Amino acid sequence: MEIILLEDVKKVGKKGDIVKVNDGYARNFMIPKKLGVEATKQAKRELESQKKAEAQLRQEELEEAKELGKKIEESSVEVKIKAGEGGKTFGSISTKEITKAAQEQLGLKIDKKKMKLDEPIKSLGVHNIVIKVHPKVTTQLKVKVTEEK
Structure with a gap:
């Protein structure tokens, strides 16, 4: 199962990464503890728009x-x-x-x-x-x- 990480998870990945994990690990541990969400098309689109917004913000901070x-x-x-x-x-x-x-x-x-x-x-x-x-x-x-x- 593909998961989008909402927080850094040791030995799995960093926040915002899309990672493949076992179904049981995702359903029983990551999703209930709000460490990640299932990587659906809509969730991937939201992640992309969020990354673009963050990149824009970092660019503005650099200019300032x-x-x-x-x-x-x-x-x-x-x-x-x-x-x-x-x-x-x-x-x-x-x-x-x-x-x-x-x-x-x-x-x-x-x-x-x-x-x-x-x-x-x-x-x-x-x-x-x-x-x-x-x-x-x-x-x-x-x-x-x-x-x-």
């Missing part, structure tokens, strides 16, 4: 991410930190401060977990921070670290 990436790359954020003689800083700047500054200065809500910062910023100057906006879109944000007076 590219747009956001361009906006981030074109802009820069200024963060102030206390510094002593010779430009020696007191403390460091982490992704939390960069996220807060981006929110205040640019109006962009960037998730701090998507920023790649190998180590906290401990020096004055301009630093480029890598941000993974989308699995396929990576951009850089210029962070200008200046002395707080």
